[in-house]
Amino acid sequence: MSTFSLPPRVLRTVVWSTGGVGSIAIDAVAGRPDMDLVGVWVHTPDKVGRDAGELAGRDPLGVAATHDADALIAMRPDCVVYAASGPERDAGVVPDYLRMLRAGINVVSTTSTSLVYPPAYYSPDWRDQLQEAALAGDASFYASGVFPGFASDQLALLLATQSKTIDVLRVTEVSLNDHYPVADVMMDGMGFGRPLDFEPMLKTPGFIEMAWRAPIRLMATGLGVEVTEVVGTLDRRVTERDIEVAFGTIPAGTCGAVRTRAAGVVCGREAIVVEHIIRMARDVAPDWPASDFDATYRVDIEGDPDVHCAMNLGDAEGHGAGRAAMAATAMRVVNAIPFVVDAPAGLLSSLDLPNTLPRYAFGAMHDPAKKRQFERSGR
Template identity: 80%
Template sequence: MTSPLRTVVWSTGGVGSIAIDAIRGRPDLELVGVWVHSEEKVGQDAGVLAGLAPIGVTATSDADALIALKPDCVVYAASGPERDAGAVPDYLKLLAAGINVVSTSSTSLVYPPSYFSPEWRDQMQEAAQNAGVSFYASGIFPGFGSDQLALLLSTQSKKIRCLKVTEVALNDHYPVADVMMNGMGFGHPLDFEPLLKTPGFIEMAWRAPIHLMAAGLGVVVDEVRGTLDRRLTDRDIEVAFGTIKAGTCGAVSTRAAGMVNGREAIVVEHIIRMARDVAPDWLASEFDATYRVDIEGDPDIHCAMNVGAAEGHAAGHAAMAATAMRVVNAIPYVVEAPPGLLSSLDLPNTLPRHAFD
């Protein structure tokens, strides 16, 4: 039997905690280190930080100490308003040290050829190639719902006029106020201009999955067109980051359309609510999250994938678990892959090893 792959988890937030729990239960992976940002977490047992029993791995903020452990792979799950600006320097350092990286943090890297910063992408590609390691970003949306699920269903198609993928989610559990309020506009009146309303932002946010699906289907996207819609709540809503007052934004919908030969061909829609009864005319779900694929063509194909339990359960956990496992399950495949920046088009199905009890 081959030795287990030595693995480090970068952060102990929602996704990182799930990754810690998953890795410690697998015989083919060994958790050797955990990185944390806040000093109050340094020195604590990583299992305790993840809401588990102690596991004998001490959390640290010392990146060099974790690199010195010579892990085979890092599960990078740090989040925050900086996103790529904070993560890319870490990626470069890890890749240059000969460490494979799987990430849920940089959603624009689910398809590296369309990455918004060619300079950063080229630096990462060079570091990975020189060290003989790989980088892979995924999740559930962007990720599985907007690449492998859609492309798998398209294998039944003779003709495709339009391929649309949609996420419908209840995000009242997400605790980062800056992202939800200033980034997306929740809790503000509709005359507030969130980051989402910045010209070109929606197009940039959803460009990667659109171009990934296009590459898989062998078409060229001429341009991506984005739109934003918001709806008010008529009552106060208590959420993880505070209170959303009546008369402020309680639901957000973004839509990005990839144009091919002058018409909408590949569309990504993202609907987020702070309560299930806001924006009742929009597509809804009673589950933690629903991921739809709708193909208009020959034949028409419609598929809804529901993640998690129905209403009444902890919203968001199932989607976070699916996000975490997309990269944890990919670790053996990424370690075995040729060096460089990977997308889902470059890997086989990352089937879960040792998933059955």
């Protein structure tokens, strides 16, 4: 694993979109003495011209949001935090990545989760274009998040450093997603609020395998084994009552919980397993693994020794309404910025970076005077 020294300068940073993850990224970048928020991109016209701090729910920052992508790219920031979301996903964002990388701008992204391990990316053509653009612009690209990006892969590899032998490595997310507002993703993509005879995108042959191939391959590469096949399964359960959620009403008798499973086959058996359990209310699918938090992430290693670890995000009783998971997602890439800027050009994964430790996370550094002192010192 490579090691890099932190760049001795304040990094000019742009945040691309102001949704849940983007707003947290704006606040985080603005509070760090080693970063300078120089631009914010927004999608909706009513946000254009508004102060980025206001959009992020904090004091004004003196940075006006814009929809002018050309102007932001022309600024040549050191890094862009790409946090846009939507049904187009990579088809809509790869052109943005290409322009930024060719312009010499490093990119950290929470949008393209399949790029957490670029060698496993589902579109070799896009991957090759991105790699060529990064090399041409002498820039780096890094995608991460929580699941995938950390609990689904990097945390498991860290825990595996205690292993003598591994028979099965299993990572699991259990979460309540009633706060997620994008109806087409939740209903058409995952099937929530639809009868069980409806076929969501998740049921498309090969979709689950494609969605979880990257973290499975990342773990396999880190552990020095070859995955010969990924096998995916889908299970859904109905709710017995109407559930009010952020994107509308889920009627009784329709899907209220979804469970996906992707298993990487090693030496002829399912050895690296990713499970994802999402509910719209805690009382749906009571026989499935449950959590009292916003989200619980488990790593279970069967081997010598057996290892079992649970990581909880948010308040007990789930009072955070998903913000904890969004904050963790945003900080996975914000904390990585200095390391990505300092890395060799190209497409990166967590295997290519040291631990992206959160420099200046303690509150004493979140002070304008500290930021000015840092800037004057050139450190």
